[in-house]
Amino acid sequence: MPAEIIIYRGCWILGDIMCVVYYFSAFFAVSASVGNMVLISADRYIAICDPMFYSIKVTVKRVRLCICLCLLLSAVHSSWMLRDFLKQPGRYNSCYGECVIVVNNIEGAVDLVVTFLSPFLVIIVLYIRVFVLAVTQARAMRSRIAADKLQCSNTVTAKKSEMKAVRTFGIVVVVFTVCGCSYYCFIVAAENNLVGASSGKIEIWLIFFNSCLNPVIYVVFFYPWFRKAIKHIVTLQILKPGSSEANIV
Template sequence: MEEAELCFPQVNTSCRKTNRPHWEATLSYSVLSFITLLTVVLNLLVIISISHFRKLHTATNLLLLSLAVADFIVGFLQMPGEILLYRGCWDLGDSLCAVNYFLGFLSVSASVGNMVLLSIDRYIAICDPMFYTTKVTLTRVQCCIYLCWIFSAVHSTWILRDFLKQPDMYNSCYGECVIVMNYVEGAVDLVATFFAPILVIIVLYMRVFIVALSQARAMRSHITAVTAQRSNTITAKKSEIKAARTLGIVVVAFIVCNCPYYCFTVAAENNFLGASAVGAELWLLYFNSCLNPVIYVFFYPWFRKAIKHIVTLQILKLGSSEANIV
């Protein structure tokens, strides 16, 4: 019985499995596996849609593509790792433990960076629309995305610099995969991936919604007396406001899903980031990666059309990339 409770019965220093009722373990594995599968599939659909259809190659959609890549990494690599840790055992070795944490920090940091870039994109589109096409070009957006991922990789490497050299340095038993950050590292991570980005996002979106609200009122007051050219302008403005509203929902969901984890990190005395310590908060953080493409399904008609093309295999037809799904 005692050997059955160990992760590795043949090793004297093996960790013990987390004992849970059978029904609880079964239900948890089923729910977490479903969330993982949904996250992978939906984000893969976003990646295929924006990459394949030329009509979707816009500055905003490139940022959504980058965000979907980060979310896909979470669903494809991070969530399965957390499911593996649910029973308290890490079977993949110390090296993959280090890779698991690195990709976790990388994907979360990249997601935050992409959220900031999306907020800046909407701010310019709504508050300075006359110069949007000249300021926000595909080349500049691509450079910003590359810099975002480079910064995320550098940040993650610095935070985990000692852990990456010796992945088992914080393990108390064989089969464990944990990391302990000191107060300096924890403070830097907290500011760089939560407080500073959230402050920037909130300030920008407050300005965006104030301007969008004034534009909506102006459009309603002049809607009955516009020319055809003016009507096209109003339609464009409506489209920008709708896009800002949709991305605003994405940002709110991001804040709601991230706050519990970082609040727990602040409240914790030693910033311990093991599965048993921050299980629920960490899964809520990861659940945001599943929530983003769900929001796209409900609010972006082009995404629903793209899904239909992909599921019915119409994207395999010659010239399908030129289809007008916007």
């Protein structure tokens, strides 16, 4: 986002190499952020829809593998999108002080499917299944109140936690949809010459801002342990010996 400010001012003073670094990091960050959302949706789906086998299916080794694959695929996607630009930095510049890339229709269509449509469909399907199950369980729980008040009291806490996770993820999905739709609608319109390419400043900022909003949603509104983890990182406590054993729950 700071680099985008320099571009909007009209003169790129950091050179062609930094221009390549900027665009690659931008594509990579957005792709990795969306990939993380897909992983979170899968995690929430397993935790709520198949809780008995959660600890078996979601292991530390598998989580690390999924994160590495997410980062690797994001790097591959970004490299493919910018393959010509990476070979010859500055090839699309018409004068000194520009930092410009050109994405053709094929690349734009692939990016639309890979970075928005496919993740959106996966996330929506999983979220709907989680929401339906959570509502069904909540109704079943209320029907058992008269039969066993003590058991229901314990169940209420668990169900509240599940519904809290559903609401949180629902907000994240809505934010992702609003930011993503704005950006890709602008891209499609620009490709068809319906709007000028230079008029998409707000849309580009939105797609970047979405990645900023996701952790804010978790930190500010819902999970105290997430706030503690962020504080642990920001204050550099994570660099101290034994930091991995800190109690943040």
